[in-house]
Amino acid sequence: MKFRGRVWKFGDNIDTDAIISARYLTTSDPKALAAHCMEDADPEFVKKISVGDIIAAGENFGCGSSREHAPIAIKTAGISCVIAKRFARIFYRNAFNIGLPIFESRDLWDLVSDGQEIEVDGDNGSIRILDSNRGPLRIEPIPLFMQQLVSDGGLMKHIAKKKV
Amino acid sequence: MLINARVDIALGNDITAPIAIAEFRKAGGIKVFDRDKVVLIPDHFTPNKDIDSAQQCKFMREFAREQELTHYYDVGEVGIEHALLPEQGIVLPGDLVIGADSHTCTYGALGAFATGVGSTDLAAAMMTGEVWFKVPETIKIVFHGKTKKWVSGKDLILHIIGLIGVDGALYKAMEFTGETVGQLSMADRLTIANMVIEAGAKNGIFIPDDITKAYVEKRAKRPYSFYNSDPDAQYADVIDIDVSKIEPQVAFPHIPSNVRGISQVGNVKIDQVVIGSCTNGRIEDLRVAAGILKNKEAAPYVRLIIVPATQEIYKQAMKEGLIEIFIDAHAAVSTPTCGACLGGHMGVLADGEKAVSTTNRNFIGRMGHTGSEVYLASPAIAAASAVLGRIASPEEL
Numbered sequence: 001m002k003f004r005g006r007v008w009k010f011g012d013n014i015d016t017d018a019i020i021s022a023r024y025l026t027t028s029d030p031k032a033l034a035a036h037c038m039e040d041a042d043p044e045f046v047k048k049i050s051v052g053d054i055i056a057a058g059e060n061f062g063c064g065s066s067r068e069h070a071p072i073a074i075k076t077a078g079i080s081c082v083i084a085k086r087f088a089r090i091f092y093r094n095a096f097n098i099g100l101p102i103f104e105s106r107d108l109w110d111l112v113s114d115g116q117e118i119e120v121d122g123d124n125g126s127i128r129i130l131d132s133n134r135g136p137l138r139i140e141p142i143p144l145f146m147q148q149l150v151s152d153g154g155l156m157k158h159i160a161k162k163k164v
Numbered sequence: 165m166l167i168n169a170r171v172d173i174a175l176g177n178d179i180t181a182p183i184a185i186a187e188f189r190k191a192g193g194i195k196v197f198d199r200d201k202v203v204l205i206p207d208h209f210t211p212n213k214d215i216d217s218a219q220q221c222k223f224m225r226e227f228a229r230e231q232e233l234t235h236y237y238d239v240g241e242v243g244i245e246h247a248l249l250p251e252q253g254i255v256l257p258g259d260l261v262i263g264a265d266s267h268t269c270t271y272g273a274l275g276a277f278a279t280g281v282g283s284t285d286l287a288a289a290m291m292t293g294e295v296w297f298k299v300p301e302t303i304k305i306v307f308h309g310k311t312k313k314w315v316s317g318k319d320l321i322l323h324i325i326g327l328i329g330v331d332g333a334l335y336k337a338m339e340f341t342g343e344t345v346g347q348l349s350m351a352d353r354l355t356i357a358n359m360v361i362e363a364g365a366k367n368g369i370f371i372p373d374d375i376t377k378a379y380v381e382k383r384a385k386r387p388y389s390f391y392n393s394d395p396d397a398q399y400a401d402v403i404d405i406d407v408s409k410i411e412p413q414v415a416f417p418h419i420p421s422n423v424r425g426i427s428q429v430g431n432v433k434i435d436q437v438v439i440g441s442c443t444n445g446r447i448e449d450l451r452v453a454a455g456i457l458k459n460k461e462a463a464p465y466v467r468l469i470i471v472p473a474t475q476e477i478y479k480q481a482m483k484e485g486l487i488e489i490f491i492d493a494h495a496a497v498s499t500p501t502c503g504a505c506l507g508g509h510m511g512v513l514a515d516g517e518k519a520v521s522t523t524n525r526n527f528i529g530r531m532g533h534t535g536s537e538v539y540l541a542s543p544a545i546a547a548a549s550a551v552l553g554r555i556a557s558p559e560e561l
Contacts (some may be wrong), residue, residue, distance in 0.1 A: 026216035094282035
């Protein structure tokens with residue numbers, strides 16, 4: 001898993017209401033949700049991103065509600081992966097279950113600026129900030145079971161595979 | 165350690181279940197693993213707030229009928245899920261409960277392991293009856309002393325969230341013990357366990373005791389188990405709390421950890437008060453509010469909205485004359501719904517408006533416009549605030 005894209009930064013404790021407000025939860029259509037992705041944290045977000053861009057966040061990203069609409073909105077908006085200092089528990093599960101790649105890095109947030117390009121290598125666990133002299137940053141290792149979920153294409157496909 | 169565990173109850177609501185049902189079908193699901201154990205509760209945008217939410221509810225209702233689910237409750241019977249399930253004995257001590265709703269952790273009050281998950285986890289549980297878990301570390305909270313007047317379970321949990329922060333228990337279990345627990349009613353325990361997610365916790369748990377027994381024995385329709393912590397259990401942290409030092413708490417916008425004692429609030433004028441929700445919509449909460457609102461009225465230009473969390477609570481409140489007290493106080497009394505708490509309907513806030521709410525989250529835009537503000541507090545503070553038109557203690561009345 002390799003990703004290259006521009007970074008959009010968000011701070012600590014970005015809650016799922018900020019990622020996708022409850023006022024849009026009268027549907028689970030991924031495209032309708034994606035149109036309002038991150039709206040209450042940054043109303044311009046959807047307009048300024050391009051496919052493949054990356055969200056870099058601080059502590060406890062995705063706290064609050066269990067709504068899976070949050071990672072669905074991020075994934076469908078075209079964000080390739082989310083890198084946070086730490087994720088809230090339910091968001092962390094949901095992201096793996098629906099196949100949105102997420103990584104934990106303690107260092108990235110403080111070193112990168114909005115719009116800067118980075119390269120993420122999920123396989124060797126490193127991040128490179130392009131146009132910078134800094135060496136690669138380390139990603140927290142992903143538990144083996146979670147890697148299997150991602151490589152199988154999400155939880156439901158993982159279960160189907162186990163059954164066969 | 166990762167484990168696969170059998171679930172006793174798998175829960176979804178009208179927002180989260182539609183995705184779970186779609187995933188279940190997409191994966192070839194035909195029948196749920198056990199029609200007694202999959203519980204679907206349309207409580208968020210009900211009674212249907214608009215055409216889209218009506219479509220979501222219809223989709224879920226048709227699935228519930230097709231699957232002949234034992235526990236499906238529609239408008240007129242439905243209550244707010246986390247108040248309804250314990251009340252009806254659907255969740256019991258010793259159960260393993262997952263719910264596609266973050267406040268599923270409420271049932272830890274009964275001594276159940278209960279945690280919130282997403283829709284896909286619910287879909288997997290509906291198919292297989294199993295869910296994968298990482299076994300959490302535990303933070304032990306030890307309560308000492310006697311609570312002051314007007315201090316409730318809500319104040320204790322707000323105090324803890326203020327102390328450890330919204331990620332203070334991230335990925336961890338919170339176990340509540342100590343001499344004070346024996347004085348806490350089941351309603352207080354349910355409120356405390358309900359809000360552990362606001363500290364990032366996976367679940368909160370109380371060791372079952374006589375209060376638990378008295379609560380469940382008249383409700384249970386199947387066997388249940390009381391589990392204790394191991395005497396040699398290891399804890400990630402132990403936090404001692406002298407509850408006698410805690411005054412009623414208010415969480416200021418826009419994060420539940422932004423907590424102040426009522427004496428430190430200052431003059432905060434308000435536009436709306438909401439008393440209800442899975443956090444504080446039980447009969448004990450309504451009794452406290454009615455005790456304060458009796459022979460009084462909401463202040464001019466303050467909208468007071470009271471939402472009994474279940475039909476049984478509503479009926480009991482009528483019998484006790486509480487509804488009359490509320491209406492005489494110029495409150496709008498609503499059928500059970502989560503609506504106002506998440507800015508769905510039944511009390512959405514406009515730009516610049518401030519609300520005192522007995523709910524559980526005060527994030528930006530949580531109850532309406534992103535320019536509105538939510539102050540979280542107990543039913544006692546909420547009721548007193550409604551009368552005075554500013555955040556206030558019942559002591560000021």
